[in-house]
Amino acid sequence: MNRRGASTCVFSNMPVIVSAASVVGPREGKGPLGSLFDLVCGDTLCGEASWEKAETKMLRQATDLAVTKAGLQDVHIDFFLAGDLLNQIISSSFAARDKDIPFLGLYGACSTIGEAVAIGSFIIHGGFAENVLVASSSHHDTAERQFRYPTEFGYQRVPPSQWTVTAAAALVLSSQGEGPKVEAVTVGRVMDFGITDANDMGSAMAPAFADTVWRHLSDLGRTPGDYDAIFSGDLGRVGSKAALYLLKKRGIDLSGVHDDTGLMIYDMEPEICSGASGCGCVASVFAAKIYPELKSGKLRRVLLVPTGALHSPTTCQQAESIPGVAHAVSLVYPGWEEKGS
């Protein structure tokens, strides 16, 4: 059994993330990580006729870039796993339409990239694939029109709300090669603590983050200090406070090692409110910032915990509360096995 504790999967042959690529919109390109992204679109349409088409194009570009950076071609990829925020995950399926790779569509809202890395690692560790391409995307304008209001409608954003990013990112997981490795994965449980406010997704996801981190650490007998950094993606300011509070109540203190990818991608102008969110946020921040730092050994062990709010506009209108989910992926720098910690 490669299971440790109740629910953590540990890889004896760690899958390697051999490449990462990100494509973002103009606003993200102007943010503090702007120069780190592989491609920045000049406008939110990326030369397409609709925002949905633009999101698909960005996802396709990110996957093409990731495959090229890995020194591979589509024929070498055994599986393509992807997801996004739109109904019927159209951005992913439509991007897969142009690829000749067996495709599995995933939905975990903003946690999708965590889900994809987890499943991709299982497939590789199980010996079913040499190379797996994983990706996720989100687009501010496609998400706004689906989850909120038309983009040109003038309404005031409330302080706990989060800004959906326009970004797509892709990673290539491989059974061998050079790069950061996936050491362990804890798949999250769906947690619902009764938040009904769709403008406060951070608080809705915080219990799932706290639960997954707690289970991950206790399964492996570790403390937060065993990680150089623990990233949540994307709780925002409000959700991060709630998550740290919930963990502290369980005796786990994340202050000092915790950062939120939703607070890293923008300069946090007032319009952003509590922070960024969206499938593309944690994925692109990982691909552009965390991945290179892991690769160079600047970060040696990182816990990436993408979190997703699993609601739909329909469930919110029917006054259902918002369930959250979070998956923890423990990643180590390339020299981990040789040199140890």
Next chain:
Amino acid sequence: MTRARTKERDEYNRLARSFHPPRPILRNAVSAFLVGGTICTVAQVILDYLSVRLPKTQALAMTSSLMVFLGAFLTGLGVYDEIGRFAGMGAALPITGFANSVVSPAMEFKREGFVLGVSARMFQVAGPVIVYGSLSALIVSILRVYVFK
């Protein structure tokens, strides 16, 4: 428990709310006052200008139409959502805000075609205002005609 009980839900909701940054009430009120006031001032100038040239009812109707046009025009230019984001009710409540709420979905769903997109979705935001506006107008009219004669 992955699904919290009622007591825990209440506790967590209280906790989450305590982490919310306070709504900037003063800032919102001042920006609503300034922008709402400006919109109404523009309308007043138009009304005064038209009143000396047209009969009163026509001048009123013409002013409303011009303000609707202005709201729609600024929405088309992509400006009104910025105004609304800044001014909240100051931009939403005047008739220009109503125009914005009709034109913005119409623009948004143009890509889904003129029948199932523009016309079907046009009243997505304004629909409730129209329905309950008409309903309350009907009730008030009935009261006025039959009760408070």
